[in-house]
Amino acid sequence: MATNTNDDTIITTGVQQINTNERNRPDETVVEASDLDVYYGHDRAIDDVSIEIPEKKVTAIIGPSGCGKSTFLRCINRMNDQIDVARVEGDLYFHGKNVYDDDVDPVALRRKIGMVFQKPNPFPKSIYDNVAYGLRVQGKDDEVDLDEAVERALRGAALWDEVNAKLDASGLDLSGGQQQRLCIARAIAPDPEVILMDEPASALDPIATSKIEDLIADLTQDYTVVIVTHNMQQAARLSDKTAVFLTGGELVEFDDTTKIFENPNDQRVEDYITGKFG
Amino acid sequence: MRTETDSGPGITGGVARDDIESNRRIRRVLFGCASITVLTTLAIFFVLFDNAASYFFGARITEILTGASVEQLVTFTEFFTGTRWAPTHATPAHGALPIIFGTLAITVGAAFVSIPIGTATAIYLSEYASPEVRAKLKPTLEILAGIPTIVYGYFAIAFINPVILGPIASRLFGINIGRYSMLSGMLVVGIMTIPMVSSISEDAMSAVPDELRNGAYALGATKYDVSTRIVLPASISGVFASYILAVSRAIGETMAVTLAAGFNANITANPFDEVMTMTAYMVSQARGTSAVGTVEYQSLFAVGLLLFLMTLSMNLLNDRFKRRFQEEYR
Amino acid sequence: MSTQTDDTPFTGIDLDWEHRKNRIFLGIIVAASMFGVVMLALLLLDVATDFYRGQTEFGISLVDFFTRDGSRREELAGFRGAIVASIMLMLFTAILAFFVGVGSAIYLEEYAPDNRITRLIEANLANLAGVPSIVYGLLALAAFVNGVGMGPILLAGAIALALLVMPIIIVSTQEALRAVPDGMRNGSYATGATKWQTIRQVVLPAAMPGIMTGTILALARAIGETAPLIMVGALFTNRIALGPFDRFSAMPTQIYNWAAEPSQHFIHLAATGIVVLLTFMFVMNGIAIYLRNKYERDL
Numbered sequence: 001m002a003t004n005t006n007d008d009t010i011i012t013t014g015v016q017q018i019n020t021n022e023r024n025r026p027d028e029t030v031v032e033a034s035d036l037d038v039y040y041g042h043d044r045a046i047d048d049v050s051i052e053i054p055e056k057k058v059t060a061i062i063g064p065s066g067c068g069k070s071t072f073l074r075c076i077n078r079m080n081d082q083i084d085v086a087r088v089e090g091d092l093y094f095h096g097k098n099v100y101d102d103d104v105d106p107v108a109l110r111r112k113i114g115m116v117f118q119k120p121n122p123f124p125k126s127i128y129d130n131v132a133y134g135l136r137v138q139g140k141d142d143e144v145d146l147d148e149a150v151e152r153a154l155r156g157a158a159l160w161d162e163v164n165a166k167l168d169a170s171g172l173d174l175s176g177g178q179q180q181r182l183c184i185a186r187a188i189a190p191d192p193e194v195i196l197m198d199e200p201a202s203a204l205d206p207i208a209t210s211k212i213e214d215l216i217a218d219l220t221q222d223y224t225v226v227i228v229t230h231n232m233q234q235a236a237r238l239s240d241k242t243a244v245f246l247t248g249g250e251l252v253e254f255d256d257t258t259k260i261f262e263n264p265n266d267q268r269v270e271d272y273i274t275g276k277f278g
Numbered sequence: 279m280r281t282e283t284d285s286g287p288g289i290t291g292g293v294a295r296d297d298i299e300s301n302r303r304i305r306r307v308l309f310g311c312a313s314i315t316v317l318t319t320l321a322i323f324f325v326l327f328d329n330a331a332s333y334f335f336g337a338r339i340t341e342i343l344t345g346a347s348v349e350q351l352v353t354f355t356e357f358f359t360g361t362r363w364a365p366t367h368a369t370p371a372h373g374a375l376p377i378i379f380g381t382l383a384i385t386v387g388a389a390f391v392s393i394p395i396g397t398a399t400a401i402y403l404s405e406y407a408s409p410e411v412r413a414k415l416k417p418t419l420e421i422l423a424g425i426p427t428i429v430y431g432y433f434a435i436a437f438i439n440p441v442i443l444g445p446i447a448s449r450l451f452g453i454n455i456g457r458y459s460m461l462s463g464m465l466v467v468g469i470m471t472i473p474m475v476s477s478i479s480e481d482a483m484s485a486v487p488d489e490l491r492n493g494a495y496a497l498g499a500t501k502y503d504v505s506t507r508i509v510l511p512a513s514i515s516g517v518f519a520s521y522i523l524a525v526s527r528a529i530g531e532t533m534a535v536t537l538a539a540g541f542n543a544n545i546t547a548n549p550f551d552e553v554m555t556m557t558a559y560m561v562s563q564a565r566g567t568s569a570v571g572t573v574e575y576q577s578l579f580a581v582g583l584l585l586f587l588m589t590l591s592m593n594l595l596n597d598r599f600k601r602r603f604q605e606e607y608r
Numbered sequence: 609m610s611t612q613t614d615d616t617p618f619t620g621i622d623l624d625w626e627h628r629k630n631r632i633f634l635g636i637i638v639a640a641s642m643f644g645v646v647m648l649a650l651l652l653l654d655v656a657t658d659f660y661r662g663q664t665e666f667g668i669s670l671v672d673f674f675t676r677d678g679s680r681r682e683e684l685a686g687f688r689g690a691i692v693a694s695i696m697l698m699l700f701t702a703i704l705a706f707f708v709g710v711g712s713a714i715y716l717e718e719y720a721p722d723n724r725i726t727r728l729i730e731a732n733l734a735n736l737a738g739v740p741s742i743v744y745g746l747l748a749l750a751a752f753v754n755g756v757g758m759g760p761i762l763l764a765g766a767i768a769l770a771l772l773v774m775p776i777i778i779v780s781t782q783e784a785l786r787a788v789p790d791g792m793r794n795g796s797y798a799t800g801a802t803k804w805q806t807i808r809q810v811v812l813p814a815a816m817p818g819i820m821t822g823t824i825l826a827l828a829r830a831i832g833e834t835a836p837l838i839m840v841g842a843l844f845t846n847r848i849a850l851g852p853f854d855r856f857s858a859m860p861t862q863i864y865n866w867a868a869e870p871s872q873h874f875i876h877l878a879a880t881g882i883v884v885l886l887t888f889m890f891v892m893n894g895i896a897i898y899l900r901n902k903y904e905r906d907l
Contacts, residue, residue, distance in 0.1 A: 109498075109618065110495060110496055117492065298802070301803055308715035312716055315712060322739065398637040398641065402640070428832065428882075429655070436878075506633075532835035533860075537864070537867055570754050579746060582743060589739065593735050
């Protein structure tokens with residue numbers, strides 16, 4: 001399919017104007033990658049990625065499996081530091097500060113950027129202690145009313161009504177979907193700025209998935225959300241911006257979600273979206 | 279393979295039937311082998327109760343069943359509450375408290391050495407050590423675990439007590455330390471049980487899934503937080519199992535405590551005093567001319583039975599913790 | 609943390625105390641990990657020094673040490689009888705424990721149905737491994753030395769040690785059998801072999817290196833065991849045991865006798881004996897590790 005560059009420009013501008021008008025504030029970049037490469041040993045997992053992730057929006061990262069989308073997500077809060085063989089080159093800025101600078105502590109970074117994992121991973125502690133964990137390790141348990149903060153986080157994760165009677169029960173006793181919402185509550189309890197989500201619904205059934213999706217839409221009131229997903233419908237439903245990674249760790253296209261799904265610039269993105277490959 | 283009894287395709291008899299028969303015989307023989315281990319346990323129970331009975335009641339259970347008269351020689355009250363242990367003395371006393379104290383004091387003292395050091399070593403090995411350090415540290419600890427207890431006993435009597443504790447006792451406390459001391463026993467048993475705590479605890483900690491660690495790191499936890507607030511609590515039943523095993527081992531430990539703590543049955547709070555454990559008593563009696571029917575011989579089994587029951591209850595407790603841990607991480 | 613406090617988004621986060629806590633913690637656990645290593649070094653150093661001083665200051669001649677037997681007189685005492693007794697003990701312990709132990713393991717791994725009796729045997733095995741070694745000595749004392757009327761002979765000691773190491777041999781054999789891939793068994797069954805033929809000709813040969821490794825490690829543990837032998841009555845003897853029905857004193861009991869003596873000469877004899885005992889143990893462990901490494905690659 002041949003695309004007309006002029007048309008694209010018009011449509012893009014239009015969408016941005018609608019967004020700006022609706023939300024009545026300009027996009028401010030929170031996380032910015034510039035020429036970012038990641039290597040696992042000798043294998044390149046991320047290839048020269050540059051991207052600007054806007055504040056208080058949902059940015060979806062889609063692409064076929066093995067394209068490096070999770071690796072990129074883990075760069076943002078430096079979870080790749082936990083993998084000995086991973087090596088990062090290039091720059092990744094958080095509010096204009098390069099997070100790979102020597103004076104940046106990954107522990108401090110992760111207190112600003114929370115994360116929800118693919119598989120629900122509640123700690124083998126009570127529901128209450130799971131949610132309070134982040135506040136405790138961050139030393140915020142003296143500053144805030146812990147009970148209040150736990151309740152707020154559980155309400156924020158749409159879990160409060162289901163668990164308020166059994167906060168002492170083990171987090172492991174919840175269903176899979178509840179466990180994942182518990183992990184979201186755990187992530188938002190210390191009040192980070194950004195929440196990274198690595199295929200948060202891929203291990204859940206459709207009902208639990210739709211609850212998580214509703215929740216993510218609500219989260220943008222307070223947080224910037226970056227979500228990795230292999231489910232294109234989910235990305236289309238949820239996100240304001242979409243980044244498409246293809247095999248080899250290359251960011252092929254990044255634009256407003258409507259643009260990506262309706263009229264992408266790149267033929268490969270078009271093929272991927274329409275299911276011709278990947 | 280065909281024989282004349284065969285009919286049809288030849289899959290119903292002949293050589294195959296002989297093989298099946300001999301397989302049954304082999305199976306019975308192998309089952310016999312396996313049941314020897316159960317017999318061993320039954321024999322331990324039987325021998326200990328049978329002979330201990332003669333210490334308390336003047337006749338073995340087998341003799342009582344065949345009509346021997348029962349005469350209570352030692353009351354359980356005296357055995358468990360008496361504070362003088364001299365069963366072979368001209369004026370005998372059968373209060374086992376001093377040797378029970380010796381065993382428990384050394385066990386508790388050893389636990390104060392092995393539990394903190396073993397747990398810290400396990401955390402280091404499981405959470406911090408690089409593969410190269412692990413590859414050196416683990417075999418070293420295995421050697422520590424493989425050194426015979428008699429060698430630890432020698433280490434206590436030839437080094438820990440005279441070279442380390444002797445000067446401390448005389449300079450700091452003005453005490454002239456003898457050949458043996460309770461503290462030396464605590465230290466040496468503590469040292470020898472470190473590898474049990476560290477290796478079993480490390481196994482438990484390594485079984486904690488990485489997702490939990492990542493979940494904590496993503497919340498801005500430091501490595502210290504992850505080790506102490508996630509990994510240790512998540513593996514706690516496995517870690518407890520290692521503690522119980524170390525305690526059980528310390529209770530039954532014989533040669534190291536005998537050469538370290540000595541043969542003087544007394545209840546004391548002074549760590550530089552000589553004490554006697556239950557096992558040391560057994561060794562001291564075996565050194566003499568213990569002959570069947572004497573009180574020395576009978577007392578061996580009374581003390582041995584108590585020792586066996588103490589370690590048995592520890593082992594059963596350990597089993598429960600181990601099973602709970604396995605249920606948590608399957 | 610950062611000097612340019614103005615332009616980082618992490619200004620509000622003070623991690624100084626966190627980092628100090630982490631460093632202190634790491635220091636503590638490294639020190640604790642080194643404690644065991646230092647103690648092992650001290651122990652070996654102490655034995656080596658006393659061994660050396662035995663040669664130089666107490667005139668213990670290694671030739672005499674290896675050619676003389678036990679003696680009440682320190683200048684005449686040697687280790688030959690103890691070494692011979694220990695080697696014989698290992699031999700008879702191996703004979704008694706190996707076949708029964710391997711047989712039990714084969715039953716449990718290959719034959720046993722999953723029922724209460726099997727679970728009882730397995731649970732009992734775990735429990736036996738936790739019974740103090742001195743209790744095995746009491747069992748042999750009551751059942752064999754006095755019950756059967758053997759007297760305090762080498763065979764009674766070997767029985768005590770065999771019962772002691774049996775659980776170790778069974779468990780390591782079970783592991784070796786479990787490591788044999790099912791494909792090998794199925795291949796054998798598919799050729800029409802019976803269960804026993806399969807075990808005998810396919811499974812056991814494949815598992816044998818693992819079984820031997822486990823058995824040698826168990827014997828290395830047995831050779832240092834002292835308490836059961838003392839219970840059985842292996843004490844001082846100035847004669848050499850020539851067969852399983854003779855009275856005996858093995859290496860560890862001889863070391864105990866010497867170490868418990870107040871005389872410094874005897875203490876240094878004990879150190880010399882420990883060097884011999886540890887050499888035996890390390891060689892046995894070395895053989896086991898060699899076997900394991902050699903055959904691990906093949907499987």
